Structure formats: structure tokens, C-alpha cells
């Protein structure tokens with residue numbers, strides 16, 4: 001483990017601004033996530049949660065501020081270019097960031113096994129035997145070893161999402177980003193995906209999770225963050241956020257969400 | 265049947281034109297595919313000026329008939345530039361330009377049919393741009409474009425008959441010359457139509473099979 005673990009946050013966003021055209025989507029986001037911490041992001045649709053994760057995953061550039069992971073600035077606005085880590089270091093760090101999407105995004109023309117082994121082979125230069133062994137071990141872990149040679153089309157949504165998690169884990173990430181990974185699933189399939197995520201959290205994975213699964217957030221999160229209109233409005237432990245949120249916006253959002261949950 | 269007996273002796277001569285027809289088809293397809301790929305990547309690269317030139321080139325050859333390019337390159341180009349190309353070169357180039365423009369559109373539609381999420385999934389795994397296209401984007405694109413590409417090929421084979429206007433000895437030109445000496449226009453042109461259909465039929469069958477296959481692969485992604 002890192003000697004500095006606990007001292008310096010593993011993920012650190014400072015003053016992150018992002019806009020699409022005239023639409024300001026992130027307006028100065030400051031966020032720190034320690035190694036091994038599980039942080040859940042909640043907020044209305046359109047509040048910028050996905051954009052935040054995409055910026056950390058380097059899928060989007062930012063207009064201002066810095067994003068630091070594992071002590072390297074991997075993304076910044078034009079004013080902070082001096083702080084940016086060298087290109088090779090950025091690539092190293094980028095490979096430590098895993099991400100899972102709402103829509104699974106498995107590669108439809110590749111088998112489950114090939115989906116998992118492609119990046120380890122091409123990016124990590126593993127031999128195909130090594131990569132296969134790794135993939136089968138990860139499939140065991142998500143309970144899908146027997147599907148190794150199936151195409152994604154043949155799998156249920158829950159199974160596809162578990163393969164997507166295994167595919168991300170195959171790159172041995174140090175932090176995992178989850179963007180509403182259960183929102184596209186039928187209710188009876190949500191549990192199997194959350195179970196895998198719980199297990200990851202218990203093993204000490206650093207996780208940044210956008211979800212509307214309030215029970216998961218209550219049980220697994222170290223902190224819950226409420227976003228509104230591209231800003232972090234509240235950052236509290238789940239016990240506080242769900243019982244006694246300090247902002248009216250968060251309280252209002254949670255009331256609606258709890259009512260919806262109770263109605264199910 | 266009577267009529268066809270009358271032209272039986274002309275058939276080998278006319279059918280021999282199929283070699284030129286097929287050669288033109290093969291050459292124009294090869295040049296067309298390569299130039300179509302170049303055009304589409306230049307176009308999608310969004311490099312200023314270059315990208316606009318590619319768009320203008322594609323639209324020009326999509327919107328104007330290859331017949332005019334053939335006549336222009338054969339009769340007008342030598343007058344303007346003093347540069348004379350032989351008939352088969354003119355036809356190969358004109359048809360290549362047309363196929364290139366059509367293939368560029370087929371490639372573009374294919375590439376754009378791959379959801380952005382596939383790009384994101386590949387990017388987040390750290391694949392290089394080349395690996396992303398090689399292993400993720402192009403294989404999926406290929407399945408989408410097989411059927412429309414075959415349709416371009418079918419049109420091309422028919423369009424080689426345009427070469428007749430500048431006297432290239434492909435099927436239609438040979439047929440016209442023969443018919444104007446023995447006046448058996450009905451029989452000879454009917455035979456020619458059948459000959460084109462016979463040459464093209466395997467391609468159509470192929471297109472249908474590929475279409476079914478690509479639909480199957482993408483039915484429930």
C-alpha cells in the first residue's frame with residue numbers, strides 16, 4: 001500500500017469547470033476522494049454527475065481547474081497547464097481509472113472473454129494465456145465463468161453489466177467510476193450487480209458511484225454528495241444526508257426519491 | 265427462339281466484351297474503395313480546408329452523372345489541356361471517382377452508425393486510437409457496410425456500359441456495332457440485358473445474404 005495513503009487524497013478535483021457550448025455544466029467543482037473511500041453522487045438528472053465522471057475518466061476536456069489522480073494532474077484548463085503531469089505519467093494514471101456505464105457498452109462482435117482480454121493484451125501487453133487466465137478468474141468473481149464464450153447479445157442486462165465490471169477490473173484499476181450502472185436494468189437484475197459492487201467496496205476499491213439506489217448508498221458509501229446545477233451542494237456521511245440534509249435542495253430531492261422508493 | 269438462333273454466331277463476340285466489363289468493374293471498385301476510405305477519413309478529420317475539399321469532391325461526383333465525366337475527359341480534356349487519355353483509362357478513372365464518392369458515403373454512414381458509447385468504452389480502457397479502430401470500430405462498421413457496398417458494386421457493373429459512348433469494346437458497344445450491321449436490335453439488346461443480369465445476379469445474391477447476416481448480428485445489441 002501507498003505510504004502516504006490517507007494523507008493525500010487519491011482523487012482531487014479543484015475548481016473544475018466544464019461547458020458544452022453555452023451550457024455551463026460544471027461550475028467549479030471541488031472534490032477529494034481518499035484511497036479506499038466509496039463516494040456516492042446523487043442529484044437531479046442533468047445536474048452534471050455523468051459529466052463529472054467523464055471528466056475524471058478523461059473522456060471530456062475541462063475549461064478550468066485541475067483533476068489530480070494518484071498525485072498526478074491528468075487534466076486541467078488552459079490556465080493550469082504548468083501543473084499538468086508529463087504525458088507518459090498521464091497515460092499510466094489513466095490506465096488506473098476504470099469506468100462502467102449505464103448502457104454496459106460491451107463490444108457486441110467479441111465474446112465475453114475477448115471483451116475482457118482485449119485491453120490487457122493490447123495495452124498491458126499480456127500474453128493471451130495470461131489474459132485468458134485473468135479473465136476467467138474475474139468471471140469467476142462476478143459469477144459468469146460459464147458465459148466466457150458467449151456473445152453479449154446472449155446475456156441478460158445484469159450479466160452484461162457484470163461482464164463490463166470484470167472488463168474494467170482486468171486493467172487492475174486503482175479507482176472505479178460507476179455511472180448509474182443499474183438504471184437500465186430490470187428490477188430483479190439490480191441486486192446481482194450491486195452485490196459485485198459491494199464486494200469491491202469491501203475489498204477496499206476506491207469508488208465514485210452515481211446511483212439512485214439509496215439502500216446501496218446508505219450501506220456502502222462513506223460519503224454522499226448532492227449535486228445541483230453543476231455544483232456540489234452538500235457533502236455528508238450517509239447517516240446525515242439521508243436523515244438530516246443541511247440544504248433545502250438536497251432535502252427536496254431526497255423526499256421525491258424516498259417517495260418513489262416507498263411507492264414501489 | 266428464332267431470333268436468338270439468328271444471332272447465335274454474334275454471341276461469342278459480344279460476350280467476349282464481358283472481360284472488359286469485368287476488368288473495368290474490378291479496377292474501379294479497387295480504386296473506389298481506397299479513395300472512398302481516404303475521402304471519408306479526411307472528411308471526418310475536420311481538418312480545415314482539406315475536409316471541405318473532400319466534401320466538395322464527394323458531392324460533385326454524387327450529384328453529377330458519370331456519363332458526363334466520361335465524355336468530358338475523353339473529348340474536352342484533350343482540347344483544354346492537350347492531354348489525351350485512352351478510352352479504357354478514361355472510363356476506369358470516371359467510374360472510380362463515382363464509386364469513390366459513393367463508397368465514402370457508405371463508409372461514413374457505417375462509421376457513424378457505431379454508437380459513441382463504443383468509442384467511450386474503448387477510450388476508457390486505454391486502447392490507442394489505432395487499436396480502437398482496428399479491434400472495435402472497423403469490424404463493426406464492416407458488418408454494417410457489406411450489403412450497401414455490394415449494391416454499389418452492382419450499380420458499377422451496370423454503369424460500365426457507359427463506356428460504349430466513347431467506343432470502348434465492352435459488351436454494349438460490341439452489341440451496338442453488331443446490331444447496326446445486321447439490324448437485329450431486338451434480339452441483340454435483349455441478349456445484352458440478360459448478359460448483364462447474369463453477371464450481376466451472384467452479386468445480388470451475395471448482397472441479400474450479407475444483409476441478412478448483418479441484421480442478425482445487430483438484432484439485439
Ligand SMILES: Nc1ncnc2c1ncn2[C@@H]1O[C@H](COP(=O)(O)OP(=O)(O)O)[C@@H](O)[C@H]1O
Nearest residue numbers: 020023025043044045046047048049050051052
Ligand atoms: N456531449 C454533450 N453535449 C452537449 N450537452 C451535454 C453533453 N453531455 C451532457 N450535456 C448536458 O450537460 C448537462 C449535464 O448532463 P449530465 O452530466 O449527463 O447530467 P446527469 O448525469 O447528472 O444527468 C445536461 O444538461 C446535458 O444535456
Ligand SMILES: [Mg+2]
Nearest residue numbers: 049050051180
Ligand atoms: Mg447521467
